[in-house]
Amino acid sequence: MALLEAQNVTKHFPVSAGGFLLKHYAMLKAVDGVTFSIQPGTCFGVAGESGSGKTTLAKMVLLLEKITGGSIFFEGREIKGFTFKERMWYRTRVQTIFQDAASSLNPRMRIKNIISEPLVVHQKSLSNEEIMAKTEEMLRLVGLRSDHMNMFPHELSGGQKQRVATARAIILEPILVILDEPVSSLDVSIRAQILNLLSDIQERQGLTYLMISHDLATMHHVTNSIAVMYLGKILEMGDTEMVFSSPHHPYTRSLFAAVPQPEPGRFKTGPALIGEIGNPLNPPSGCRFHPRCDQTDADCREVEPCLTEVKPGHRVACHKV
Amino acid sequence: MNQECLLSVENLKTYFFTKSGVVKAVDGVTFSVSPGEALGIAGESGSGKSITCLSLVRLVPQPAGRIVGGKVLFQGEDLLIKKEEEMRELRGKTIAMILQDPLTSLNPVFTIGNQVGEVFKLNGDKKWKTIRAKAIDILNRVKIPSAEQRLNDYPFQFSGGMRQRVLAAVGIARKPKLLIADEPTTSLDVTIQDQFLRLLKELQQRTEMSLILVTHDLGVVAETCDRVAIMYAGRIVEIGSVERVYHAPAHPYTNALMKALPKLRGRTKRLYQIEGEPPNLYDLPSGCRFHPRCPMAKDICREKYPPEVLVSGGGAAACWLLVNGGNHP
Numbered sequence: 001m002a003l004l005e006a007q008n009v010t011k012h013f014p015v016s017a018g019g020f021l022l023k024h025y026a027m028l029k030a031v032d033g034v035t036f037s038i039q040p041g042t043c044f045g046v047a048g049e050s051g052s053g054k055t056t057l058a059k060m061v062l063l064l065e066k067i068t069g070g071s072i073f074f075e076g077r078e079i080k081g082f083t084f085k086e087r088m089w090y091r092t093r094v095q096t097i098f099q100d101a102a103s104s105l106n107p108r109m110r111i112k113n114i115i116s117e118p119l120v121v122h123q124k125s126l127s128n129e130e131i132m133a134k135t136e137e138m139l140r141l142v143g144l145r146s147d148h149m150n151m152f153p154h155e156l157s158g159g160q161k162q163r164v165a166t167a168r169a170i171i172l173e174p175i176l177v178i179l180d181e182p183v184s185s186l187d188v189s190i191r192a193q194i195l196n197l198l199s200d201i202q203e204r205q206g207l208t209y210l211m212i213s214h215d216l217a218t219m220h221h222v223t224n225s226i227a228v229m230y231l232g233k234i235l236e237m238g239d240t241e242m243v244f245s246s247p248h249h250p251y252t253r254s255l256f257a258a259v260p261q262p263e264p265g266r267f268k269t270g271p272a273l274i275g276e277i278g279n280p281l282n283p284p285s286g287c288r289f290h291p292r293c294d295q296t297d298a299d300c301r302e303v304e305p306c307l308t309e310v311k312p313g314h315r316v317a318c319h320k321v
Numbered sequence: 322m323n324q325e326c327l328l329s330v331e332n333l334k335t336y337f338f339t340k341s342g343v344v345k346a347v348d349g350v351t352f353s354v355s356p357g358e359a360l361g362i363a364g365e366s367g368s369g370k371s372i373t374c375l376s377l378v379r380l381v382p383q384p385a386g387r388i389v390g391g392k393v394l395f396q397g398e399d400l401l402i403k404k405e406e407e408m409r410e411l412r413g414k415t416i417a418m419i420l421q422d423p424l425t426s427l428n429p430v431f432t433i434g435n436q437v438g439e440v441f442k443l444n445g446d447k448k449w450k451t452i453r454a455k456a457i458d459i460l461n462r463v464k465i466p467s468a469e470q471r472l473n474d475y476p477f478q479f480s481g482g483m484r485q486r487v488l489a490a491v492g493i494a495r496k497p498k499l500l501i502a503d504e505p506t507t508s509l510d511v512t513i514q515d516q517f518l519r520l521l522k523e524l525q526q527r528t529e530m531s532l533i534l535v536t537h538d539l540g541v542v543a544e545t546c547d548r549v550a551i552m553y554a555g556r557i558v559e560i561g562s563v564e565r566v567y568h569a570p571a572h573p574y575t576n577a578l579m580k581a582l583p584k585l586r587g588r589t590k591r592l593y594q595i596e597g598e599p600p601n602l603y604d605l606p607s608g609c610r611f612h613p614r615c616p617m618a619k620d621i622c623r624e625k626y627p628p629e630v631l632v633s634g635g636g637a638a639a640c641w642l643l644v645n646g647g648n649h650p
Contacts, residue, residue: 049510049511049512049513050510157598157599159598160598187365187366187537187599188365188537188539188578188581188582189365189577189578189581189595189599189614190598191581191583191592192581192583192592192593192594192595193594193595193596195583195592196591196592196594199590199591214510214511215583216511216585217582217583217584217585218583220583220584220585220588221583221588221589221592241588244585244588254512255511255512256585257515258511258512258514258515259511259540259585260514260515260518260538260540260541260543260544261540261543261544261584261585262539262540262542262543262567262579262582262584263543263567263584264543264544264563264564264567264568265564272512272515272516272519273512273515273516274516276480276482276483276513277510
């Protein structure tokens with residue numbers, strides 16, 4: 001059974017569109033009908049440019065944004081209708097590591113208090129000694145020394161802060177961890193350390209990851225399956241190896257071609273992708289990618305393609321495939 | 322240095338004098354740029370790559386930052402001893418700059434046409450009509466769609482990629498000999514970054530200006546530059562043609578960086594990782610600055626900074642392993 005299942009999930013934000021006494025609202029469709037499932041023990045990646053809705057999707061899974069349509073099931077239970085008690089339980093099972101570790105750590109708290117806070121909130125029966133013992137164990141697990149315990153976040157480097165955020169996320173022994181751009185704020189030489197740490201922890205604790213990123217090269221290394229989002233829709237989804245070795249959707253192909261590669265002498269094939277990501281308030285009709293696509297015809301402009309299987313475990317939403 | 326260099330930087334040192342000590346942000350940097358060449362300066366945050374560029378045009382944040390030594394020879398003249406008025410004349414006209422964040426580089430209360438036109442006004446154009454026509458022409462050259470209508474728009478009405486194009490237009494408007502781009506695509510999405518880098522390359526080749534591209538992304542350097550300088554803790558550790566540095570890195574740091582990069586092709590389960598963290602600039606390690614993280618460090622690396630050694634295949638690297646065939650105690 002899938003650990004997390006999203007069925008036709010939508011998130012529409014009302015945006016003021018003028019009006020004096022009676023305000024008019026337009027709907028910003030940040031996420032618009034997304035369906036996927038995550039198997040336990042795997043890493044599922046959501047890739048996309050800014051404005052594709054990938055972070056909104058993660059926030060809905062974390063119950064930080066209300067789901068406006070569709071449903072998300074965690075271990076077979078729908079998360080939308082959770083009561084307060086159920087939410088508390090859910091939060092011991094699902095944790096997150098945010099993009100910018102520096103701003104997700106309270107600057108006035110010591111590292112030991114930051115890491116142990118989830119235990120203090122969720123496991124009230126534990127004694128102080130037990131909490132500290134557990135905190136120290138986590139600290140060692142993420143590769144920090146015990147003299148970091150009494151420091152404040154500003155005394156740590158970027159990579160160390162990311163390690164603290166990781167320790168805080170796994171101290172409750174959750175089953176699903178959401179990684180929102182976990183390494184994009186880090187330097188190249190630190191990135192590999194954190195990515196290796198995350199995969200070590202995954203193996204050790206049997207974790208499942210949902211990783212949000214715009215960095216395709218990182219995704220290629222970390223994820224087992226991947227979904228490519230564009231303007232709130234999934235355009236291509238499947239096993240990472242399959243998607244990277246034979247991308248079918250024109251957007252996925254041009255996205256891969258656009259990534260600068262550290263291979264000098266590799267000449268770019270084909271022209272650059274034209275235009276920019278559309279307006280989510282008024283997305284293009286039909287296929288959302290059609291204004292930037294070089295294979296557009298009448299069908300693409302009018303009919304919205306749905307995800308169809310091209311191979312077992314590889315689905316694409318395009319009329320041309 | 323030879324006469325053909327457009328820019329030659331010799332032993333440049335820029336220090337920051339702060340309450341908690343002296344930060345040697347740039348500590349003895351030497352490189353040169355030939356006419357029409359694209360040089361990439363790559364490094365992690367804090368390696369001094371941006372400060373190197375700001376030092377070239379003498380825009381180091383005052384009063385903490387000071388250029389304490391070295392020479393910046395531009396067409397044979399030392400920029401560091403020029404008067405401020407002469408530098409003003411130079412900036413924008415012969416040396417132009419594009420900065421990382423296009424929104425903070427543009428004034429939010431003036432229209433794009435106004436800000437692009439200002440460049441031509443400075444250049445001596447007086448007639449409003451010619452300024453406007455030139456502004457439209459330059460915006461067309463950086464491929465801004467329907468440039469004529471967009472002249473009256475404000476920066477907030479432009480997308481990130483378009484704003485960066487406007488800055489590129491301002492940069493190339495006075496046909497500079499050298500364009501310095503400091504992380505020009507860091508705030509852009511990959512597909513937009515691709516568009517902008519292609520445009521930059523095209524402009525550079527057509528106008529035959531030299532380009533210094535500062536970035537942390539080694540992929541961007543590989544696709545845009547002819548030569549690359551890798552910086553670490555205020556020094557250039559390796560410099561050479563992009564092909565040579567990427568395919569046969571001589572310095573252990575460059576080598577480790579290349580291995581640590583996740584790539585689109587060729588997936589490995591575990592990435593090669595560089596141990597440790599970049600050094601604290603207040604308290605730099607003795608000798609070679611990379612030695613605490615270097616797997617091949619020897620005693621001499623802890624004691625003395627290595628000299629620059631020419632590398633077969635072109636370029637140079639600063640590492641003791643390249644001196645005497647690496648035979649040190």
